[in-house]
Amino acid sequence: MKKMIAVLKASKDLFLVQSAAILLYRRMSTISILKLDGLRKLPLSTQTFAPYSELQKQKILESHIVSILHGCTTLNQLKQVHAHIYCKGLDQCCYVVTKLIRMLIKMDVPVHWYPHLVFRQVKNPNPFLWTVLIWGYGVQGPFSESVHLYSCMRKKGVGPVSFTFSALFKACGAVLDACLGSQVHAQTILIGGFASDLYVGNTMIDMYVKCGLLDCGRKVFDEMAERDVISWTELIAAYTRSGDMKSAGDLFDGLPIKDMVAWTAMVNGYSQNAMPKKALEFFERMQDAGIAIDEVTLAGVISACAQLGASNHANWIRDIAESSRFRPANNVVVGSALIDMYSKCGNVEEAYKVFLSMKERNVFSYSSMIVGFAMHGLAHEAIKLFFDMLKTEVKPNHVTFVGVLSACSHVGMVDQGRQLFSVMEKCYGVVPTADHYACMADLLGRAGYLEEALKIVETMPMKPNGAVWGALLGASLIHKNPDVAEITASHLFELEPDSIGNYILLCKTYASVGRWDDVSRVRKLMRGRKLKKDPGCSWVEVKNGIIQEFLAGDATHPQTREIREALEDLVERLKATGYQPNMGSVPYDVSDEEKKRILMTHSEKLALAYGLLNTAAGSIIKIMKNLRICEDCHSVMCGASKITERKIVVRDNMRFHHFIEGVCSCGNFW
DNA sequence: TTAGGGTTAG
Structure with missing residues (x-):
């Protein structure tokens, strides 16, 4: 580094110095700006500027500052550069200010605060400067501000650029406002030229898909003048999320050049749609095609192995993960997925070993481990880990609470479960969902407090779902209580008329008290609905x-x-x-x-x-x-x-x- | 500016 600076300082060629400096700033993003200060000043000296016109000097200065901006890694550094921008009289330069705002937003500085202030100080913002702010609100919210800014921009007579529409679509997607999205869509056509822009098309697909209008997304895709792998992958992933693996597969087959992300979308699609064998098949095809893998691919494949629950698959994917750049100890995504996999493969000890080996742990790692302990009946371990987690900076989420409550439920720790449920919102800010009520119904019901469980279900603030009634029905069987079973089953037969398990639980409850007439009545009902028992x-x-x-x-x-x-x-x-x-x-x-x-x-x-x-x-x-x-x-x-x-x-x-x-x-x- | 993501219950 020192040598390189010496060589650059000796050089008389401003462009050489300039481009080298830009490269350095970009590549050595962790180096503080101050360290490179000597180099930064160098090309700005009056002498070296001599052969260039004022305009050229201005452009060089601008691009220089922008390259420094790109190298910033902290807010303090950005503030220093901002001061520098003032000193050099660049605070009205839209190009530089746009880049400054972009960096601020990327560092999660609230848009309405610093970035918007910087924007206001520019007398004549150009379309890019307007747009970066629209984008900022599209990323952080409040999303309505994006739309508001867009209309301000138009009122001032500033024309949009394609990025403006991408930013607006992002905001519409974030608030799931398909109606507004289609208005923006109409604008892209009205203003002209923008509807055929690749970026605009891609973000439009994304917006429609996020709003649940897959067909509209497909229509945009079909009508696009130009598509890239991102357009294809967006749609493939949308199909996999909607459970339509057939359409996803058809699209994938037609994709001319398949990259890692597209392959991963397919592998993970199969995994998420409970087709783990297919996921593994696809993963092997991906490897045969010589495509690299990353943590996202691994996470999906590991999840598929978890579903298969077999040790040979577990060991196979563990080896692949360990020999990749994404080793579980160093990668929180891969590590967390492995914890879940080992738990589901029956090896909770190994899951805990992975957990302990991880350098960084997040809410997924903790929740997976807690759920893992719960699944294996290790309630005390689950609850201890939960309290250990509270001592860290990791905050519990709704899944973490499902984990601890189900842990309590599996061992009958009624008081502990009641206590956690009562404080989850007040102390930890996690609002109970129907899932948590299902855990409570399960906890109380299994422990024999059927009446109390029924009361909770009947008075819960949202409509009880299948899981809630199902938990009660299961408990009714355990405690041979056909009265509660009848109430719960009547709800379940409405909510899930095709779910055979509920009919069987009711039958078993009747059978447990010898009410054979009722057993045959329910069986007749099943036959009438053409339901067949899943063979064990x-x-x-x-x-x-x-x-x-x-x-x-x-x-x-x-x-x-x-x-x-x-x-x-x-x-x-x-x-x-x-x-x-x-x-x-x-x-x-x-x-x-x-x-x-x-x-x-x-x-x-x-x-x-x-x-x-x-x-x-x-x-x-x-x-x-x-x-x-x-x-x-x-x-x-x-x-x-x-x-x-x-x-x-x-x-x-x-x-x-x-x-x-x-x-x-x-x-x-x- | 745009794509794929791991944890949940009867």
Whole structure:
């Protein structure tokens, strides 16, 4: 650096010095301006200006100041440069002032304060200067100010530039005002020339999409004279967000040059739409195409692996992340995604290791870890982490509270949950949403306070959603309360008429108290609505990361006989320790013998037997299930963990159960 | 000036 300055100082060529200085300022953005002061003064000396006209000197000065502005990293530096701008008599130069305002806004200085003040001091603002302010309000709000400024600008007879419309669309998108957006759209056509501008088109697509008018966005796209990869990607992402992967895929196929962002939009689209296998397939195609990846790609793929819940996928993507530039310890996005993934793959210990290794943690990292602990029934750990978080600068958000409340719910910590719920808004500024009421309904309901839960639901300030009533219905089954179940189910059948799970919960609740007539009435209702029960389905991980799937009653596996024998043998040994089949887990009015037979074909039992046969002695057995584990299977898992001396981890659709030496981490409370 | 983003519940 010193050498370079010496060479530059010795140089007589002003343009050489100038361009080198600009390069230096841009590249060494962290170097304080003062350090480079000697260099900054150099080209401004009277001597070196000699061969240039006044106008040229002015232009050089302007571009010089702008390059210094670009190098600023703190507000103080900007203030210093601002003072310098005054000294040099450039405070009326729109070009320089525009750049100053832009930098101020980028540093989150409130637009209405410093930037707007600087703007007011310019006597004849040009369109760019007007626009940068419009853009500033479009970024920070109040967004109405963007529109107001635009009309002021027009009243003063200043014509817009294309950036003016981009800025306006940004503001309309931010307030989801499609009506205003289409008025601005009309202006772009009326004034002429702007509607065909690439930037304007792209921001217009973005605005329509944000306002939920995907078709309008598509129309703009179809009519654009010129498109770039950004136009395509905007629309692809919009389709993925709306769940239309078909249209997203069609567009993607037609995209002439696909860059990393476009590929990532597809990978993450599949991941967000619960198609994790497709996401991984696409990711591999992306890698085969030699496209680089970044933290956003990794986050999506990691989320897909989390959904699959299998250790082999987890280890595979962990290796990729570790060997990339975005290592979990150094990257808060990748780190947080990994915490979630390990929790969902049943390895909460590894999730916590990742959490501890992270140099920076944000609300995603904390919330993911809290939710992870909650999922595994580690409520005390979740709550401790929550209070640790409060000691940092990271503020809890609505997800963090869902995490702590569900942690309380999973272990029956009613008082702690009530306390947190009562202070979440007052002390932490998080306004309870329907999700939080669902957690409360779950917490109180599970713990047996069904009436109190019902009261909360009936008096909550917003309309209860499916999750809220669903929580109550689940609790009604646990506590065998068909009266509350009937009330909740009637709401659920309206809100979610096609959701089979609600009908089944109601049936099971009736069955639990022997009201078989009601059971058949609900079944008839289901048949009338053409609803079919989801078959129970379990997966078990065996050697080399192979995953075996079993449906309830499955007799298609080549090892079926061995599986059945192993299961019968296991149950016999369990009976010797006091186990009795739980007939209440079969919601059918059939004989006890038939109930026993049905119990033996539950998918998680088949998976367990297969796991025992096909994994090494002493290793952990990991099972995933699409539905909630039934009570009978739960007690079989408990017993099996003791007599086979195996740790068994079951992930059902609610949470994780860790069975160790005859005890489940859920404390039989799930 | 414009694109892709990780955590939530029955």
